[in-house]
Structure formats: structure tokens, C-alpha cells
Amino acid sequence: MSPRASSADQSRDRRVRRVVAALSISAFAEWGGASAVLPLLPVYLRHQGSSVTLVGLTMAAFFIAALFVQYPLGRLSDRIGRRQIQVAGLALFTGASLLFAFSASPGLALLFRALQGAGAGSVDVANAATIGEVVPASHRGRAFGTFYGARTVAMAVGPFFGGLIGISGMRWLFVASAACAAAAIAPILLLIPKPSLRAAAPRSARTVLWRNRSMLGVIVAFVAAGLIIGVYEVCWSLLLSFRGATSWQIGLSWTLFALPFGIVSFPAGWLVDHFDRRYLIALAMVGAAGFAALYPFVHSVAWLLGLGAAEAVLVAIGMPAEAAQLAHSVPSHDLGRAQGAAATAQTAATGAAALVSGTLFGIHPWLPFAGASAVIIVCSASLAHFWRGVPGRNRPMEPPESADIARAVAAAGPSAL
DSSP states (O other), X not given: OOHHHHHHHHHHHHHHHHHHHHHHHHHHHHHHHHHHHTTTHHHHHHHTTOOHHHHHHHHHHHHHHHHHHHHHHHHHHHHHOSHHHHHHHHHHHHHHHHHHHTOOOHHHHHHHHHHHHHHHHHHHHHHHHHHHHHSOXXXXXXXXXXXXXXXXXXXXXXXXXXXXXXXXXXXXXXHHHHHHHHHTHHHHHHHSOOHHHHTTSOOOOOOOGGGOHXXXXXXXXXHHHHHHHHHHHHHHHHHHHHTTOOHHHHHHHHHHHHHHHHHHHHHHXXXXXXXXXXXXXXXXXXXXXXXXXXXXXXXXXXXXXXHHHHHHHHHHHHHHHHHHHHHHHSOGGGHHHHHHHHHHHHHHHHHHHHHHHHHHHHHOTHHHHHHHHHHHHHHHHHHHHHTTTOOOSOOSSOOHHHHHHHHHHHHHGGGGO
């Protein structure tokens, strides 16, 4: 390799690392503020006069709103670039959080939660598509691991302080959430490539997503993840409260989930880059189903906290594996659309689970957990059909289009940033 080529590769690697760092910093700021209110939000809504069913509807509104924007905005990001979608989504989340701070009405809370969901959902799609587009195939697992790790470490910090402040300080927590989302815009503007960079990549015919078996398996995995997220969004804090947990213990439970996730996220990304992603995803799904089935029958708050921390290790492997498998399923110019489709499926599952979980929990605490566990087992079994013969490892050579994108990052220089 010539010195010039080696220098170009080093420059490319530095710029790719800058993009991953920018997304990780932005996600840390966004999710740190958002997660500060999340553990106590169902309890806060109950204190403000919402019924258990309305709590479920309000939590579901976040995901229902995201459901309607993720696919069209993911597709739009393929055409105009990711940065506009990221900035607009963060701005919307900022405004909705400020509105939340100054209203105690259950009806308005549902509206503001929906606006937060639309903003956060669009940012998630654009962030994941950016990593899949810019990062070379051989390093995507570690890139996604770093990104999700930063996001989840933020979810360790936010709930801890949210639990310390408690229900009485929720207004200020919403203000802090808005400030963090606004701060998350800065690294996007400073370090993420402009849309003109994307035009350097060659384009080809669109992928038919619904005929792509690798993509269909990814969607099934995203649906399974969405189901369990929806149940936990509504029922985890309610279960802990039902078992006698205090506000600080509820906040601590989210921290104890997030910390192990953050610690193992980069090693998990290495596993994704070196082992078959299909088996890692299946392992994470079956493990999540087992934990969900167990939680409602555990009466000790301490044991619930410990089991949540153990589950985080499996989730830390599953999330980057799913994201990397998606990125390997389609060409880079279709990543926004593909990410939007998978995120829409996950969000639909999350919204549906959140919508019914409150009512099921009111009937009996074990019902939403056991129901989600059963569906996840069925989803896991279906992967054997969708992914039979589908590659789950990186190819020896990086796909040409990914290489073109990475080279374009290096060649564009500072003018692309």
C-alpha cells in the first residue's frame, strides 16, 4: 500500500470516528434528559389524575406518533440527507418537553407525549441510518455498540437524578429534558456530513424490502424488541411500586439496567463484528422472553433490580446485532427507508403493547409480562425460516458501496462537515 493510500485510509478512519462520536454525544445528551422523567412518568400521570388505562394511552401516544413519521422521514432522509431530520426531530422534542413542564392536564399530557415521540422517533431513524451509511461494514457492530452504549449510559444517569428529585420536581425535570435535547443539536451540526456528501455514493435500483428475507427477519426482531419495550414503559415502574419500591429505587432500577449495558456495549459490538449476528439476536430474544416471564413472580425489590441488571447484558448484545444486520441487508442509499420500516414495525409493536399493558396490569400484574414473553418466543422461532441461508457474518471484502461512502467521507475533507 502506498503512503498516499495509507494516509487516505487514516484520514477516513478519523472522520468516521468523528461521526460516531458526534452521534454518541448527541444521543447521550438527548437520552440523558429524556430518561430523567421516564421512570416516574407513569406514577406522575397517576398523581395528576390519569386512570391506569389513560396512563397506558399517554405512554402509547409516544410510540403511535413515532409510528406515523418514521418511515416517511427515513425515506426523506435518503433524499435530502440525515442532518435536517435529526435537527428537526430534536427541536420538536425540545418544544414538547417545555410544554409538558407547564401543564398538568391529562389530555394535554397525552398530546405533548405524542409530540415527543414524533421528534425522538425521527432522530432515531436518521441516527441509525447515518452509522450504517458511513461506517465500513467490518466495524459497524462496534460503532452501533458505542452509539447504543452512550445512549444507555445516559439512561443510567438520567433516572438516577430523576429518582432523587422525585415526583415533586417533575416540572424542572421536563425543563432539564428540553435543555438536553437542545444541546444534542450541536454535535449534529458541527460533525455530521452535509447532504451533498451523500451524492458521492453510486445509486442503483431500490431494494424491495418486503421480498428481502434478511430484512424481514430484522423486522421480526424489531417487533419483539418493541413488545417488551412497550410493556416495560408502562408496567415496570408500576410493578416496582406494587412491590413497595420507593421513588429512588424506581430510578435506581433504570440505572442498574443501563450501567451494565454501557459497560459491555463495546465488547458486545466486537462480538457482532466477529460472530454470526443471527444467533446473537436469537439469544438476546429468548433471554428477554425468559426475564419478562419471571419478573411478575419476584416479590423482592432487590431481586427485581438485580435481574434487570443481568438482562441488560443480553440486550447490549441484541441491539447492535439487529442494527448491524439491518445495515447489511440493503444498499446504503436505501438505509433510511429500511431503518424507517424496521423502526415503524418496532414502534407499532411498542405502541400496541403500551396501549394494552396498563389495562392488563390492572387485571393482574403478570398478564402483560407473560403475554409479551409468549409472543417473543414465537418471533424467535420464526427467525429460523426468514434467515435460513441469509448471511449473518461480515463478508471478507467490504461491500463496494460502503467503501465508496467511507472514501467519500475522507475525500470531502472539512468542507463536508
